Amino acid sequence: MKYKTYAPGSIEVPKEIYQQLLSEHEQKLDSWLTVKCPAHDDQKASLGLLITQEQGRPRIAVHCHAGCSNEEIYKELGLEYPTIEESYWDYKKANGDYSHTKLKKEIFKNGVRKSKSYAIGIRKKNSFDDYDFDKVFEKTEDILYNLPQVLKATDDIYLVEGEKCADELIKNGLTATTACKGGGFWNPEFVKSIEHANRIIIIPDNDDTGVLYLNKISKSLLDKGYEEVYRLNLPGLDKKEDIYDWFRKGNTIEELQALALKQITVKDLPATTSFSGSSLAWQKKLEMRPTKQGSQIASTLNNYAHILQNHPTWKGVFAENLMVGEIVKLASPIPKVDPGRMADNGSDLIALKIWIHENYPELDPSTDMLHDG
Ligand SMILES: [Zn+2]
Numbered sequence: 001m002k003y004k005t006y007a008p009g010s011i012e013v014p015k016e017i018y019q020q021l022l023s024e025h026e027q028k029l030d031s032w033l034t035v036k037c038p039a040h041d042d043q044k045a046s047l048g049l050l051i052t053q054e055q056g057r058p059r060i061a062v063h064c065h066a067g068c069s070n071e072e073i074y075k076e077l078g079l080e081y082p083t084i085e086e087s088y089w090d091y092k093k094a095n096g097d098y099s100h101t102k103l104k105k106e107i108f109k110n111g112v113r114k115s116k117s118y119a120i121g122i123r124k125k126n127s128f129d130d131y132d133f134d135k136v137f138e139k140t141e142d143i144l145y146n147l148p149q150v151l152k153a154t155d156d157i158y159l160v161e162g163e164k165c166a167d168e169l170i171k172n173g174l175t176a177t178t179a180c181k182g183g184g185f186w187n188p189e190f191v192k193s194i195e196h197a198n199r200i201i202i203i204p205d206n207d208d209t210g211v212l213y214l215n216k217i218s219k220s221l222l223d224k225g226y227e228e229v230y231r232l233n234l235p236g237l238d239k240k241e242d243i244y245d246w247f248r249k250g251n252t253i254e255e256l257q258a259l260a261l262k263q264i265t266v267k268d269l270p271a272t273t274s275f276s277g278s279s280l281a282w283q284k285k286l287e288m289r290p291t292k293q294g295s296q297i298a299s300t301l302n303n304y305a306h307i308l309q310n311h312p313t314w315k316g317v318f319a320e321n322l323m324v325g326e327i328v329k330l331a332s333p334i335p336k337v338d339p340g341r342m343a344d345n346g347s348d349l350i351a352l353k354i355w356i357h358e359n360y361p362e363l364d365p366s367t368d369m370l371h372d373g
Pocket residue numbers: 037038039040042046064065066067068
């Protein structure tokens with residue numbers, strides 16, 4: 001079965017403009033060309049241009065490294081002002097069957113992007129471009145992009161932010177994936193789909209959301225016992241840019257693979273991101289205290305009990321690190337003992353340690369279950 005797979009950010013163009021661009025650029029179809037940008041005084045070739053077609057309909061995608069807006073470029077190419085750009089990505093289940101489609105819709109006005117929105121839809125029967133967007137979230141599985149290939153991967157798996165970035169790596173022969181609902185919605189269950197990788201390499205966007213994404217993923221991997229997680233820092237990125245922009249700047253896949261990887265461990269992760277951005281009902285009940293960076297979990301007995309009873313991977317063991325005022329999972333596993341007792345792992349930084357059996361129904365703070373480490 002064939003699915004509608006528009007090149008991300010591409011727009012449909014009239015046949016005459018399509019033919020003219022093809023003849024200007026040696027009939028090169030379906031590969032990113034580096035050409036002079038028509039929208040500014042371009043001394044070097046700053047424009048990435050993709051000429052393509054989908055279902056027999058001509059399309060192009062453009063990107064100016066010097067910063068011209070797409071609408072400025074369209075105008076110079078003789079296109080009428082498009083007001084909407086749509087990109088579609090199909091998600092497939094583990095067995096390769098179609099699951100759902102993610103739509104990215106961007107609205108432009110006078111050359112400026114006014115809004116960006118996402119939707120998840122299920123394609124209607126026998127249709128390439130008619131979707132049902134009603135209550136689709138409940139009907140679809142929360143799965144990783146490019147799942148069938150990810151499950152088969154025997155080498156490294158790259159985690160990026162967004163399908164557009166994943167596609168850049170996939171078409172260069174790498175295994176890449178992303179979370180459907182964005183970096184803030186990393187589901188700890190995704191680890192099951194990637195834990196067989198040779199290495200897990202995270203390439204976050206160059207912004208605050210990127211840091212949050214990096215930390216969420218790293219944390220969930222490290223919590224599941226995955227010891228080596230890597231971060232790839234892309235040199236030369238401006239704020240908010242990503243791997244897609246990095247390739248548009250002329251960097252190559254060989255350069256990407258030659259970049260040094262920074263290995264991540266729990267201690268590298270900023271404490272304030274341990275729980276921030278979480279939306280699970282039990283996490284909302286935690287008492288927070290304000291800090292300069294935002295807020296963090298208060299070191300209260302109620303919070304300890306609440307985390308011990310609810311956190312999917314911290315159930316059982318954690319400690320408070322008084323040096324940084326942070327609640328952490330103990331880095332080295334401690335032997336399981338009877339509820340109420342615990343082994344000392346010898347860390348000077350940890351002032352209070354609590355251990356509770358994960359099947360224990362209630363923690364009563366008034367009992368002697370708490371021991372000063
Ligand atoms: Zn330009």
